[in-house]
Amino acid sequence: MFSDDFPQLDILNKMFNEKYPFMASTVSNGYTAFGNPWAYEIEELLNKMFPSPDMLSNAVDGYVRFAMDVTRRQSRFDDEGAYPQKSFAQVADEVYLNHDYMERYYLPGLLLSHLLWPHHFRQSRFFVANFLADMKIKGAGSFVDAGVGTGFLSRLTLATCSDITGIGFDVSPASQKFAQLQVANYKLADRYQCKLLDLCKQPTGVETDWLISAEVLEHLEEPLVFLQKLRAILRPGGKGFITAAINAAEIDHIYLYRNAKEVEEQLVSAGFIVEQYQVIPAYKPRKEDIPPPEVVAFIVN
Amino acid sequence: MSNMERLVAIYRDVLKKPDLQLTPELTARDVDSWDSLAHVQIIVEVEKKFAIEFDLDDFLTIRNVGDFFKLLQRYGVEL
Numbered sequence: 001m002f003s004d005d006f007p008q009l010d011i012l013n014k015m016f017n018e019k020y021p022f023m024a025s026t027v028s029n030g031y032t033a034f035g036n037p038w039a040y041e042i043e044e045l046l047n048k049m050f051p052s053p054d055m056l057s058n059a060v061d062g063y064v065r066f067a068m069d070v071t072r073r074q075s076r077f078d079d080e081g082a083y084p085q086k087s088f089a090q091v092a093d094e095v096y097l098n099h100d101y102m103e104r105y106y107l108p109g110l111l112l113s114h115l116l117w118p119h120h121f122r123q124s125r126f127f128v129a130n131f132l133a134d135m136k137i138k139g140a141g142s143f144v145d146a147g148v149g150t151g152f153l154s155r156l157t158l159a160t161c162s163d164i165t166g167i168g169f170d171v172s173p174a175s176q177k178f179a180q181l182q183v184a185n186y187k188l189a190d191r192y193q194c195k196l197l198d199l200c201k202q203p204t205g206v207e208t209d210w211l212i213s214a215e216v217l218e219h220l221e222e223p224l225v226f227l228q229k230l231r232a233i234l235r236p237g238g239k240g241f242i243t244a245a246i247n248a249a250e251i252d253h254i255y256l257y258r259n260a261k262e263v264e265e266q267l268v269s270a271g272f273i274v275e276q277y278q279v280i281p282a283y284k285p286r287k288e289d290i291p292p293p294e295v296v297a298f299i300v301n
Numbered sequence: 302m303s304n305m306e307r308l309v310a311i312y313r314d315v316l317k318k319p320d321l322q323l324t325p326e327l328t329a330r331d332v333d334s335w336d337s338l339a340h341v342q343i344i345v346e347v348e349k350k351f352a353i354e355f356d357l358d359d360f361l362t363i364r365n366v367g368d369f370f371k372l373l374q375r376y377g378v379e380l
Contacts (some may be wrong), residue, residue, distance in 0.1 A: 022336060068341055073342035
């Protein structure tokens, strides 16, 4: 189906079909929804990050385990209406500082989800069309990515804006390493540095006109404190791209946002002005009274 | 109701196929409504009905209905 132009995508499709029949439609659904631009982007990602069959097979196993875990937690959340009570320190031990878990499941799973989950891919398109395009037009010289995760948005930014330099921050050594690896595999490492830092506790020593912080807020006990720190980093007249997950149960989601308005209120309370936003549900509601998970992205100044 | 009848009821309900016949060879490729969400929903409903909790790694071993039956037997469910 994809063999001529997208050999890696074809292998990915076959792996899902053979090993995980319940995910057999994952690739064809993505192609049907987003077409060649999506296929070229995921083909490049697979080539850069998982070039050998063994690496791709391990990434697929990690993705499936990650996706199954998310779906099972969401099913429990649908019944209980709350995330399990956890502290940030507990989550850090269980996830961010757990190298095996991060490297085998979390980071490959999250990275592939940026392209395989339609709501994640749509959000990255919103980022490219509305934030990166603005950075490019205005000739942005540098950016800060607070909470890099896999480094996906840092890499997109470096690849899109050819002269820009970037600094990323994260609390997880595994994230730091993975983000650096992704940027290096795209041959962008000379313009990027990812530092290990807890932004809620330590000063960054930087200011920026262009700030990115994607899917961090729901991981924190006090997201408003984090937003106040972000506001202090962003220079007057600068712009930020800040996202959050809503009603989305995951192993490391602590703070429950029940709607996009709650996120917006915290942004305003921290001193941001909302310029634009987009809310995307993960899927159509399965039952009328159970809201689906959503992602919301804000462009702020 | 036997354990097998309970299982059949769960599959039929989650997959919205009231006449579905379970065979060991049946896979998600054979049922159009059997996607990843439905797959996990089946597992979660089975966990609730039989008061068990699977290890997440067990999820990766299930290729067809027969694999799931074997897994259930490992967790002490008589079929």
